[in-house]
Amino acid sequence: MADTVVLILASAGAGVGLFAAAQLGARRDWRTAPSTALAVFLLLSALSGLDLVLDRAGAYAAAPWATGMLWVTSLGLGPAILAYVLAMTGDPEQGWTPARIARIGWPAGAGMLLVMPFFLLPVSTRLAVYTGVGADADPLAGPLQLVFVALFLAVTLGYLAAAFAVLGRHVRRVRDLFSNLEDRTLSWLRALLLVMLAAWLWGAVKSALAAGAAHEAWLDAAAAAVELAWTAAIGLFGLSQKPIYTPQTETPQVLPAAGKYARSAMPEARQVEIAARLEQAMRGQALYRDPLLSLSGLAARIGVTPNHLSQVLNEHLGQSFFDYVNRWRVEEAVARIGASDEAILAIAYEVGFNSRSTFNAAVKKHAGRPPSAFRPAA
Structure with a gap:
């Protein structure tokens, strides 16, 4: 029963992320910096949900060579949300140049490179680390799970801290520029970042406590529910958010x-x-x-x-x-x-x-x- 709930919630999260990203792609302003960054974040959230679906559906047991590949993309959630915050609070005319992308994304890129040796491990160890199957019998499973948790936290929490700092400076700036602040302070985004922070910390704690053991389905269900909620909320608010700065008003x-x-x-x-x-x-x-x-x-x-x-x-x-x-x-x-x-x-x-x-x-x-x-x- 719990596995079925996980599949439903994770599938819904993946579907919502893909749908919202498609809605952004269908808009006239899809090439603007905020729309591009938000679409990337929603796509990565969809991949995270798909990863859980494949795990619970037994796809990784059937094709162990694919184990962990989608997890690597989760390291991109941090830079994607920071990129969205920077795009919304910055110059509306500034686009995504290779140099700008590299400045934002290099910590996540370094984290992805550190994960690469994982794919050289024996299939049984990779399955034990990632799915929990056979984790009790593999001495490497527990330590490697802790390494994954630490790496994910180091990357994502760093990006969230940077996003909060940017939002704080942004609120002070708009108070110096505008006499009405509705739709300009991005308070909804700050609230959702707090939800993401709490969810990621909780996920890290439960993963650390369960290191070396099989995954608990109800914990995965709770994680899938929270991820579905924030994906839907960010998609909804992001699609309706108006530009804060325009060349016709203030920059x-x-x-x-x-x-x-x-x-x-x-x-x-x-x-x-x-x-x-x-x-x-x-x-x-x-x-x-x-x-x-x-x-x-x-x-x-x-x-x-x-x-x-x-x-x-x-x-x-x-x-x-x-x-x-x-x-x-x-x-x-x-x-x-x-x-x-x-x-x-x-x-x-x-x-x-x-x-x-x-x-x-x-x-x-x-x-x-x-x-x-x-x-x-x-």
Whole structure:
């Protein structure tokens, strides 16, 4: 029964991965860097599911020469997900050159080379290591299983750590560039990476504990279920995710890299002047009401460069662009909530917010109470 469940779940995971990758391939933007990276990840996830199907169906026992070949491709999951994160958070015009692929993929490639001697081992040992069949009688099975686990963790956890670091920098950057962050922070991807991290750690622990013994079907079923879930979720969210940067809006190059203001010593008097000009424009023209307001757009309206405006906001006013604009929006919204019977959500949209959740969070942050608390009692 448990083996049947494993087969069903693993087959479903492989099917979902292939279907989502095919959907990406059918889109007009399939050649863009994010679509390509996501399609590769989904294909590798599908191969992982197929690997488990072949194992449980007895295919490796019938064709032992193929044992472990698909496992090698699992080392590509880490670089594929990192490539997707880099593509989504980077320059939309940057493609996948051989040099860029090599920079991202060389650790996984090195891991694959380290695995190659496994295929020179006797067939019985390879089956014992990979499927658990005869593991009790083979002294090499347990140690080699631990080597496989350690190698997989070293490669994949390194890539996940890099992906989390990139996402952290990305969130800070978009707060400096945009006044509304919906669909731009990739919070869904961060959550799924945490699920993948937990699943891979659990898989490593259970593999290490079971080293040298036959595989437990229910553990494989749990692993297949989790892999099916994250493959479906990444496919669903990835297909619906809109580009974060476009040449028509903002690009990451609007702001300099790390240490961005260290070499730009703007005089204090100039910062005060820009801050005053900014205050006058926001108060007099209510520019914050534009839900699409960006750093570049606001800089153009007050006649300064985006870099100088960002420097004034961060160093002189001590706020990100996102927080600065939303403070103005909250100020007007709170005043209107207390002075009228307009619908609170309508006010939120009119002052520039584009979602209820962002509005509620901003009011609590800048005004200390939820929006409804500012409405006078009847």
